[in-house]
Amino acid sequence: MKRARAVELIEQMLHRLDDSQEWPITLVQQVWLFGSFARGAIEPHDVDVAVQFDRDKRMKEIVIQTLLAGRGNPDAQLRRALAGTSRGLQIQFDDSVRGQLESEGTVMLPLWQRGDPLEKALDVLYGIAEDSDAGRAERHDMIDEFIGLDRHIPRPVRAELIKWQEQGLITIAKVTLPDAPDTDLLDDPNMLWSFRRWKPDSPLRRAALASLSYLQARGAELDDIDLSGTRLCTPRRLAGHRSEPVWWINWKWQGYRGIPYCVRGGKAWLEVVGPTRTRPLTALMIQPGLKVRDLRD
Numbered sequence: 001m002k003r004a005r006a007v008e009l010i011e012q013m014l015h016r017l018d019d020s021q022e023w024p025i026t027l028v029q030q031v032w033l034f035g036s037f038a039r040g041a042i043e044p045h046d047v048d049v050a051v052q053f054d055r056d057k058r059m060k061e062i063v064i065q066t067l068l069a070g071r072g073n074p075d076a077q078l079r080r081a082l083a084g085t086s087r088g089l090q091i092q093f094d095d096s097v098r099g100q101l102e103s104e105g106t107v108m109l110p111l112w113q114r115g116d117p118l119e120k121a122l123d124v125l126y127g128i129a130e131d132s133d134a135g136r137a138e139r140h141d142m143i144d145e146f147i148g149l150d151r152h153i154p155r156p157v158r159a160e161l162i163k164w165q166e167q168g169l170i171t172i173a174k175v176t177l178p179d180a181p182d183t184d185l186l187d188d189p190n191m192l193w194s195f196r197r198w199k200p201d202s203p204l205r206r207a208a209l210a211s212l213s214y215l216q217a218r219g220a221e222l223d224d225i226d227l228s229g230t231r232l233c234t235p236r237r238l239a240g241h242r243s244e245p246v247w248w249i250n251w252k253w254q255g256y257r258g259i260p261y262c263v264r265g266g267k268a269w270l271e272v273v274g275p276t277r278t279r280p281l282t283a284l285m286i287q288p289g290l291k292v293r294d295l296r297d
Contacts (some may be wrong), residue, residue: 001088002126003130006037006047009088013049016082018118025081027053032108033128034101035090040131050101050108052090087173090151097154097156098170104140104155145174150283152274157253161286168291175270177275177281179206180213185222190233204228204251207275211249211283215270220247224267229254251275263288 010033017028028051035048055063063074073079075093083089092098102108109128112121141158142150143165150158154254164170186192186209198205215225222234226245231237246266250256251273259269269286 001044001046003037003042003044005085006044006088007125009047009083009086010049011122012084012086013082013089014112014118014121014125016084016113017121020081022081024053024059024078027056027059027078028082029053030110031112031124032098033111034103034106034108036134038107038109038128038136040129041134042132044093044128046090048090049082049111050098051078051082052095052098053093082159082251100155112126125287139278143172145284149174149273149284154253157256160257161259164260165289168294169290170263170289170292171287173285173287175214175283175285177207177210177214179281179282180209185209185212188235190235190238194227194230203275203277206277207251207272208249210281211270214283215247215249215268218265219272225249259286264292 013031016025017031020026030052032050033048034050035046037044037047048081053059059074059078062077066074075091078093079091081294082091092101098108109124111124121271141155141162143162146153146158153161161170161172178206187194195205195208198208212222212225212227216222222232223236223243224245225232225247227249228251231245242243244265245262248262248266248269250269250271253271256271263286271284271286273282273284275281
């Protein structure tokens with residue numbers, strides 16, 4: 001976007017912070033700018049903003065409800081209060097992620113703090129000098145498969161995946177998961193029971209169905225799949241069959257440190273990166289590396 005448009009979006013956010021006395025915007029305590037805009041880029045891709053806010057009882061209840069529903073984003077209401085409907089502001093609400101970025105050398109420019117006058121924040125905004133050489137910051141611990149997904153893969157995870165691949169323990173491939181709206185997986189009431197934790201429009205439900213269909217097309221048996229930490233209620237398992245999984249479907253990098261162990265004795269780990277309700281689903285297909293395959297042979 002043009003820099004003038006980026007400045008306009010930040011101005012609008014600052015006016016919302018200054019004008020509103022309503023929840024949840026009153027939770028916000030401090031705001032920083034970082035990324036290419038903060039470095040002076042003339043045409044930043046977007047505006048990176050970090051926000052520190054108080055997590056009151058009401059916000060904590062929303063987080064719990066979101067986790068139980070398996071859908072949505074607990075920060076969505078606060079994001080709308082700050083950015084409106086614009087997608088030009090990329091807002092980071094996680095304090096630990098902000099700390100990780102700072103430890104990696106990312107400069108956080110303090111923009112606004114509760115109690116500051118609006119004019120002070122605007123002076124900071126207008127004081128950022130334009131720099132025609134300021135582009136996107138170098139991404140550390142990157143391979144081609146992570147391009148476009150790195151926002152959803154924490155740097156420590158990227159580093160370990162690359163290390164395991166270099167050691168020959170795993171191979172990594174980026175894949176697109178076709179939707180499975182017409183799947184017959186849910187025709188069985190027992191299988192339907194396995195999906196009871198997600199609402200019909202949950203992005204995790206969509207990711208689960210697409211992933212199962214993707215693996216089935218590659219020869220996976222439902223009996224052998226671990227779906228986000230849960231085994232499926234297949235007829236064989238209900239009849240008493242027990243076996244270790246050889247396929248894993250996962251998201252949000254839960255238990256990712258077990259990937260080398262899992263694929264050493266199994267087939268693959270399918271990590272859905274940033275599940276979404278409507279946008280294309282992308283995953284990393286992680287399979288045994290050359291060293292593991294040699295040991296098997």
